[in-house]
Amino acid sequence: MSEPWAEPHLERSHEIAEDLHGVVELLDELIVDHLREAVANEVQGRPELDKRMQSARRAVEKAARLLDQ
Secondary structure (H helix, E strand, C coil): CCCHHHHHHHHHHHHHHHHHHHHHHHHHHHHHHHHHHHHHCCCCCCCHHHHHHHHHHHHHHHHHHHHHC
């Protein structure tokens, strides 16, 4: 259990984690849209931008998980 003096910081970290979960959802939407466009344009293989967006999504998701603890 955390110290009483840390409660406001813990509460704020949970609020930030919620915001980050929202960013993950936005990245999910962007990734799906990007992949749809790639398919529509008959792109062969995995687009480079998808790799970067997936990596960013994982990093944001990890940050949210750490703050949720």
